[in-house]
Amino acid sequence: MDDSIKLLEKIMDICAYRQKILASNIANADTPKYKAKDLNFQEELKRAVETDEQSYKIIEASTTMPNRDENTVNIEVEMTKVAETMLMYNTATQLISTKIRMIKSAVKGGS
């Protein structure tokens, strides 16, 4: 079978994981000395496709300027990232469901 289902699955995996990281960033917006975390989407996807690994490398997110208490979480930036990740996830979901529908119609021969 073609690779696109596997590829979309990886995209969804990484998006779900990134969403978790972003959620924990937002939850720690008031924690002193907390550094905002993130992952490099393109890099992780490339690695996931090539090596079939399930672990992701978490990096420290680049930040505009540290807040009080040396906390680097910026809520607006995090919300933008959440929106971006959700858009990517929803698109992958839509693509995979179309793909599956196509395969099913090929199997059933229409109707």
Next chain:
Amino acid sequence: MTEIKNINDLLGKSLQDLKNLQGSEKESFEQALKDAIKEASQVEQEAQKAIESFSKGELSIHQVVLAMEKADMTLQTLIQVRNKVLTAYDEIWRMQV
């Protein structure tokens, strides 16, 4: 993608006129069907390539979704045409001679 053609051009003609069609106007049913299948396969490959470039961030969301929907529509059309052809074949096969 094969253009959807208006059949009004064909409807006004007699059988003799249709037999006299020349060149690109004349196309065998078999060839048309083969072309359609080839094209459906090609459109699907394009959709897969679109997904690959989307995952690399080279293609935007609307483009990849459109490519996918195009492939889906082509496949659904192909399946319906296939079903009609098979029904026609069945009917001819059952015909009393």
